[in-house]
Amino acid sequence: MGDSKMTFTIAVAGGTGSGKTTVSNALLERIGSEHIAYIPHDAYYKDLTHLDPTQRSTINFDHPNSLDTELMIQHLRALQNQQPVEIPIYDFTTDRRTEQTITVLPNPIILVEGILIFSEPELRKLFDIKIFVDTDADIRFIRRLKRDILERGRSVESVISQYLNTVRPMHTEFVEPSRRYADVIIPEGGYNTVAIDMVADRVRAMIQQRR
Numbered sequence: 001m002g003d004s005k006m007t008f009t010i011a012v013a014g015g016t017g018s019g020k021t022t023v024s025n026a027l028l029e030r031i032g033s034e035h036i037a038y039i040p041h042d043a044y045y046k047d048l049t050h051l052d053p054t055q056r057s058t059i060n061f062d063h064p065n066s067l068d069t070e071l072m073i074q075h076l077r078a079l080q081n082q083q084p085v086e087i088p089i090y091d092f093t094t095d096r097r098t099e100q101t102i103t104v105l106p107n108p109i110i111l112v113e114g115i116l117i118f119s120e121p122e123l124r125k126l127f128d129i130k131i132f133v134d135t136d137a138d139i140r141f142i143r144r145l146k147r148d149i150l151e152r153g154r155s156v157e158s159v160i161s162q163y164l165n166t167v168r169p170m171h172t173e174f175v176e177p178s179r180r181y182a183d184v185i186i187p188e189g190g191y192n193t194v195a196i197d198m199v200a201d202r203v204r205a206m207i208q209q210r211r
Contacts, residue, residue: 007080008207009110009126013118013182014133015175016062016167017143019189023133023196024113030200037079037107041114043088044068048095056095061162062170064116069123075104076126082106092152108207118178128206131199132182133189137168 010027014020028036044067048056059066068088075085086101117123118130141163148154179185186195 006082007106007108007110008203009076009080009112009128010131010203011112011114011117011123011127011129012131012133013114013116013175013178014135014189015137015140015171016115017140017147018133018135019143019191020113020115020133022189023131023186024111026193026196027111027200027203030196031109031203035107036109036111037104038111039072039075039079039087039104039113041067041069041072041112041117043090043102044072045090045092045095045097047097059095060166060170062115062166062174064119064174067116069120073122073126076110076112076123079104079106079110080126109203115175116178118181119174124181129184129199129203130182131184131186132179134179134185134187135189 012020012024012027024038028038045061046066046068048059051059071088075087078085084103084105087104089098089100089102090096091098112123112127117127118132124130144163144167145156145159148159149156184195184199186192186199
């Protein structure tokens with residue numbers, strides 16, 4: 001559970017392409033984005049500019065070690081203590097952090113999203129409610145393929161290779177086992193409006209009770 005009585009921290013996890021962002025956006029819409037500080041785990045990938053292209057190509061981006069989770073924990077604790085933070089902006093086409101950051105201000109609700117956030121014990125301690133988005137593997141792969149080609153400039157061959165070599169094995173080792181920590185499991189991601197409405201109603205009720 002989060003330490004602060006002033007904030008309520010929601011975490012949304014699930015495999016790549018499961019619909020985590022769709023669920024997060026739906027919660028932002030239903031609860032009110034003006035009340036929410038949004039923190040994506042993807043922003044905390046480690047900067048790899050010190051490595052040459054050959055070395056970067058060997059990095060397993062689906063392993064927890066590829067993320068600067070310690071910095072994310074510091075930022076979450078700061079937000080829970082009513083302090084603003086500057087979260088990184090990561091450029092996936094160059095595998096580096098840009099010089100810019102995004103200012104995130106304290107809000108009554110903190111919404112955290114990421115594939116591996118439930119596999120990190122210290123992160124889990126900061127969450128008040130944990131949601132796992134569960135979607136079939138074939139649907140998740142198709143969504144990732146389209147995203148990486150359109151948004152990250154990847155080739156079909158490189159996406160398939162990465163999926164077989166790291167994404168799928170890391171999902172089996174880290175992501176799928178972490179669903180046991182979830183308080184709520186939402187099948188079919190953002191298409192499950194009934195589940196999303198129930199979660200939003202529950203969050204609103206808990207916020208009112210806390211106040």
